[in-house]
Amino acid sequence: xxxxxxxxxxxxxxxxxxxxxxxxxxxxxxxxxxxxxxxxxxxxxxxxxxxxxxxxxxxxxxxxxxxxxxxxxxxxxxxxxxxxxxxxxxxxxxxxxxxxxxxxxxxxxxxxxxxxxxxxxxxxxxxxxxxxxxxxxxxxxxxxxxxxxxxxxxxxxxxxxxxxxxxxxxxxxxxxxxxxxxxxxxxxxxxxxxxxxxxxxxxxxxxxxxxxxxxxxxxxxxxxxxxxxxxxxxxxxxxxxxxxxxxxxxxxxxxxxxxxxxxxxxxxxxxxxxxxxxxxxxxxxxxxxxxxxxxxxxxxxxxxxxxxxxxxxxxxxxxxxxxxxxxxxxxxxxxxxxxxxxxxxxxxxxxxxxxxxxxxxxxxxxxxxxxxxxxxxxxxxxxxxxxxxxxxxxxxxxxxxxx
Numbered sequence: 001x002x003x004x005x006x007x008x009x010x011x012x013x014x015x016x017x018x019x020x021x022x023x024x025x026x027x028x029x030x031x032x033x034x035x036x037x038x039x040x041x042x043x044x045x046x047x048x049x050x051x052x053x054x055x056x057x058x059x060x061x062x063x064x065x066x067x068x069x070x071x072x073x074x075x076x077x078x079x080x081x082x083x084x085x086x087x088x089x090x091x092x093x094x095x096x097x098x099x100x101x102x103x104x105x106x107x108x109x110x111x112x113x114x115x116x117x118x119x120x121x122x123x124x125x126x127x128x129x130x131x132x133x134x135x136x137x138x139x140x141x142x143x144x145x146x147x148x149x150x151x152x153x154x155x156x157x158x159x160x161x162x163x164x165x166x167x168x169x170x171x172x173x174x175x176x177x178x179x180x181x182x183x184x185x186x187x188x189x190x191x192x193x194x195x196x197x198x199x200x201x202x203x204x205x206x207x208x209x210x211x212x213x214x215x216x217x218x219x220x221x222x223x224x225x226x227x228x229x230x231x232x233x234x235x236x237x238x239x240x241x242x243x244x245x246x247x248x249x250x251x252x253x254x255x256x257x258x259x260x261x262x263x264x265x266x267x268x269x270x271x272x273x274x275x276x277x278x279x280x281x282x283x284x285x286x287x288x289x290x291x292x293x294x295x296x297x298x299x300x301x302x303x304x305x306x307x308x309x310x311x312x313x314x315x316x317x318x319x320x321x322x323x324x325x326x327x328x329x330x331x332x333x334x335x336x337x338x339x340x341x342x343x344x345x346x347x348x349x350x351x352x353x354x355x356x357x358x359x360x361x362x363x364x365x366x367x368x369x370x371x372x373x374x375x376x377x378x379x380x381x382x383x384x385x386x387x388x389x390x391x392x393x394x395x396x397x398x399x400x401x402x403x
Contacts, residue, residue: 004344010099011120014277017092021239024085025232026185032229036275038067048073071207079204082198090189097182102126102174107342111172117340125170126179133163133183134190137330146223156227160261164254172378173248174241177257184231191224229272233264246367250298263290300371316403319355322394323402326352329381355401362395370395 020334038052045053051069055062103107105119109126117125136159147154163183167176199221237260241247247256272282334338334352350361356367368375369383370392376383394400 006099006103007126010096013092013099015095016088020085020088020092024089025236026086026230027082027292028232032272033275034065035067036272049312069113069205070213074206075204080196083192083201086192090185093182093185097178101178104342106378109171109175111175113379114168114215115170122171122175125290126175126182129163129167129179130182130186133159134288136171136185137187138190138194141220141224142278146220149223149226149289161258165328166259168254168257172248173226173245173253176253177241177248179236179243180257181235184235184238188228188231188235191228196221230265233268236263237261237264246300247374249311249374256294259294261268262292263287290400294369316396318390318394319400320398320402321356321390323355325383325387325394326358326392329383329387330365355399358395358399362399366395367391 034054035056041050041052043054045066049068049070049072053064053066055064057063090186102123105122109122110117110119137156140146140152140155140297143348145155164176164180170172170176171179172336175238197219201218203213213331238257247253247260247315250256255288267287268282270280270287273283275282332338333343334347334350336351336353338344338346352358352361352365365375370388373379373388
């Protein structure tokens with residue numbers, strides 16, 4: 001009953017997290033495009049204080065959008081603020097982190113092959129990483145380095161590399177990736193809450209008092225907003241990374257994570273430039289080439305060397321051994337009636353009750369249990385390298401039924 005309730009809570013908050021995340025990052029993309037697409041307005045608009053404008057068509061209507069240099073002639077009765085998208089995304093994300101990785105720490109966060117941790121210690125470390133990273137980021141942005149964008153970017157890159165490496169030495173691959181993403185999300189929502197929103201309130205308050213706005217908060221908000229822009233695509237990748245064990249289950253998963261963060265951040269830079277009417281197609285080509293090289297570099301050795309049946313083993317013996325491996329290491333979870341108490345239904349709908357089921361899902365078994373060693377989950381059943389090799393041989397032979 002408890003697992004069933006947790007499944008429904010996970011579904012609800014994952015759905016909310018997705019909706020609010022789309023709203024937040026979509027708004028970020030739109031306003032970045034809007035800010036970089038404004039054109040020089042005609043003189044009569046400039047005389048009203050308008051800095052730039054543009055015309056757009058959407059949904060059967062034509063829109064005129066204008067941005068004021070400082071303030072309009074009169075403040076509107078209704079001024080729309082964009083903040084709850086960010087706050088709701090972070091809040092639902094933290095609930096998901098708690099439901100899946102903290103309440104289920106022994107299943108999803110702790111990997112005994114990486115570090116022997118108690119659930120309480122693992123959760124404490126996770127929260128410490130998130131809070132500590134945010135504090136360190138705030139101190140860095142308050143330092144003199146904040147006046148030098150390239151220097152602060154270099155320091156943040158080195159900090160990210162160390163953090164990715166350290167997380168991978170403490171948590172499971174999935175746990176390390178999701179905490180790296182939680183840290184990015186916390187930095188981004190912190191930028192909204194502590195810097196961007198206060199700067200906007202300062203602007204509105206100064207206008208209401210009839211005073212000239214202080215430019216310092218706006219400059220600081222611009223820096224933090226730029227950071228958020230380049231973090232959006234890395235964050236989106238991490239949100240879906242748990243579906244791709246060839247990344248987080250790789251022996252050097254932290255390097256894979258860093259490579260993908262760099263590739264996605266550089267890809268975002270292309271769009272930032274493109275909004276400014278600066279086209280650099282070689283950036284997209286470079287990102288595509290880098291992704292291809294990464295895919296080749298992390299391809300499992302099994303794809304190149306394994307996959308042929310062991311002709312020295314009689315088919316009946318191979319069939320008996322292969323089926324025994326599946327029954328020992330797979331069907332506790334992947335069955336029509338799982339016996340593992342962590343699951344009320346077979347994960348991802350993969351059921352391996354019969355050799356015919358195994359043949360149906362053979363490609364998935366190869367990728368999860370042979371190519372990446374992602375299964376059995378956290379290797380809870382202690383599957384050996386020899387068993388993985390024999391399983392590969394059985395699958396290559398067509399997974400014949402045992403005698």
